[in-house]
Amino acid sequence: MTPPRGRVVVVGAGHAGGTFVTLLRQAGFAGEVVVFGDEPDPPYHRPPLSKEFLTDPLERWLRAPGFYAEQGVALRLGEAVVAVDRRAGTVTTSRGESLAYDHLVLATGAAPRQLAVPGADLDGVQVLRSLADARALRDRVRTGGPVVVVGGGYVGLEVAAAARGHGVAATVIEREDRVLARVASPALSAILRDYHVARGTAVLTGQTVRAFDAGPGGRLRAALVTDEAGGERAVPCSVAVVGVGAAPRDDLARDAGLACDAGVIVDAGARTSDSRVLAIGDVTSRPVRALARRMRLESIPSAVEQARQAVATIMGTAPEELEVPWFWSDQFDLKLKIAGVLSGPYETAVRGDPGAGRFALFHHRDGELVGVETANSAGAYMAGRRMLAARRRVDPVRLADPAAGLHELAGV
Ligand SMILES: Cc1cc2nc3c(=O)[nH]c(=O)nc-3n(C[C@H](O)[C@H](O)[C@H](O)COP(=O)(O)OP(=O)(O)OC[C@H]3O[C@@H](n4cnc5c(N)ncnc54)[C@H](O)[C@@H]3O)c2cc1C
Numbered sequence: 001m002t003p004p005r006g007r008v009v010v011v012g013a014g015h016a017g018g019t020f021v022t023l024l025r026q027a028g029f030a031g032e033v034v035v036f037g038d039e040p041d042p043p044y045h046r047p048p049l050s051k052e053f054l055t056d057p058l059e060r061w062l063r064a065p066g067f068y069a070e071q072g073v074a075l076r077l078g079e080a081v082v083a084v085d086r087r088a089g090t091v092t093t094s095r096g097e098s099l100a101y102d103h104l105v106l107a108t109g110a111a112p113r114q115l116a117v118p119g120a121d122l123d124g125v126q127v128l129r130s131l132a133d134a135r136a137l138r139d140r141v142r143t144g145g146p147v148v149v150v151g152g153g154y155v156g157l158e159v160a161a162a163a164r165g166h167g168v169a170a171t172v173i174e175r176e177d178r179v180l181a182r183v184a185s186p187a188l189s190a191i192l193r194d195y196h197v198a199r200g201t202a203v204l205t206g207q208t209v210r211a212f213d214a215g216p217g218g219r220l221r222a223a224l225v226t227d228e229a230g231g232e233r234a235v236p237c238s239v240a241v242v243g244v245g246a247a248p249r250d251d252l253a254r255d256a257g258l259a260c261d262a263g264v265i266v267d268a269g270a271r272t273s274d275s276r277v278l279a280i281g282d283v284t285s286r287p288v289r290a291l292a293r294r295m296r297l298e299s300i301p302s303a304v305e306q307a308r309q310a311v312a313t314i315m316g317t318a319p320e321e322l323e324v325p326w327f328w329s330d331q332f333d334l335k336l337k338i339a340g341v342l343s344g345p346y347e348t349a350v351r352g353d354p355g356a357g358r359f360a361l362f363h364h365r366d367g368e369l370v371g372v373e374t375a376n377s378a379g380a381y382m383a384g385r386r387m388l389a390a391r392r393r394v395d396p397v398r399l400a401d402p403a404a405g406l407h408e409l410a411g412v
Pocket residue numbers: 011012013014015016017036037038039046047048049050079080081082107108109110128129130155249252280281282283297298299300301303326327328329330
């Protein structure tokens with residue numbers, strides 16, 4: 001079969017866009033490839049921005065500079081796509097250029113939510129998504145803090161752990177009654193909270209930031225926090241990281257009339273409601289293995305999986321089976337690995353010793369594993385992922401029994 005030709009236009013030079021063009025060339029696509037990125041940098045790894053940002057170089061490129069030109073990929077950085085005309089099959093760029101496409105790939109990611117409270121525009125209050133954000137955060141934290149993190153999600157907890165690792169005071173303020181309320185089991189939330197508190201992070205749950213307060217010179221001085229009973233307190237800080245989630249950057253898609261529902265709706269081939277337009281990464285609302293509904297997965301594994309799906313769709317090759325969703329996070333010396341999506345009721349079998357930072361939480365419902373959350377337990381994580389993929393029946397007693405072999409449990 002002759003490889004498809006024509007022009008592929010990619011909007012977004014992030015993890016999904018950068019991975020997609022690399023895989024597309026590897027698959028033998030011989031046509032023209034143009035990537036627009038509104039950031040000034042080539043595709044880079046975002047996970048280190050909240051983890052090793054105080055110690056390691058921030059600029060961790062997905063591919064070496066020069067790679068894209070060598071591959072015949074036109075990387076147009078600092079240039080946004082501002083409109084899509086699906087009938088004409090063209091995009092319009094921020095420089096006013098109109099460019100035709102045969103396939104359009106939307107890889108526009110997500111934008112961090114801001115806090116709409118007084119003082120949110122003070123110098124020292126910031127979000128964390130881009131290299132520029134991480135550079136600013138590094139400079140601010142290195143001057144000594146204290147740091148306030150608004151939102152006890154993975155990114156916020158990672159920032160707090162990095163600050164504590166550097167000897168800087170850190171307070172996490174979370175509106176819900178537990179950290180990671182949206183994404184982790186109650187058991188993992190409790191373990192991580194204790195782990196943080198034992199290492200000096202102040203964790204305030206059930207509390208809301210009402211405003212940020214400025215000191216002399218207009219510099220950030222404190223976060224003003226309200227608890228559920230209406231009590232108020234000022235938490236001193238010179239840096240506040242707002243980590244309250246991200247919204248899909250699906251405005252281009254919506255303006256172009258593509259079907260969206262809190263993200264661009266795609267199928268397992270990364271196709272949108274228009275067969276010439278694909279979408280990948282954080283911007284999508286996608287099918288998820290073993291779940292009856294679509295959802296947004298904000299993770300590198302999901303972005304890479306969808307990049308592969310988009311390549312298969314364009315090249316006309318067979319799509320792969322959907323992966324079990326997975327994710328990782330590093331906090332202090334904990335290497336966390338998580339697989340599956342938790343929803344509805346489930347029970348938990350604990351293997352290992354959470355207090356010692358080496359454990360696996362196997363979550364099961366009606367004899368079937370629905371998720372696994374592990375720390376510093378690569379073997380248990382891999383076994384859990386295999387069991388999830390195979391939808392194996394599990395025995396909770398044996399899952400929690402360290403004498404029961406993982407290979408045997410995973411059926412390998
Ligand atoms: C601090 C941080 C830590 C993280 N840690 C982890 C982790 O440990 N593990 C994990 O699995 N995931 C992690 N993630 C999530 C992961 O980085 C994202 O899931 C991944 O980057 C998604 O890739 P993407 O290409 O969809 O979006 P992005 O990487 O955000 O790329 C989208 C790009 O498109 C650009 N863009 C948007 N609109 C336009 C337009 N109209 N024209 C041109 N360009 C446009 C954006 O500026 C951006 O550069 C982390 C994210 C952050 C922010």
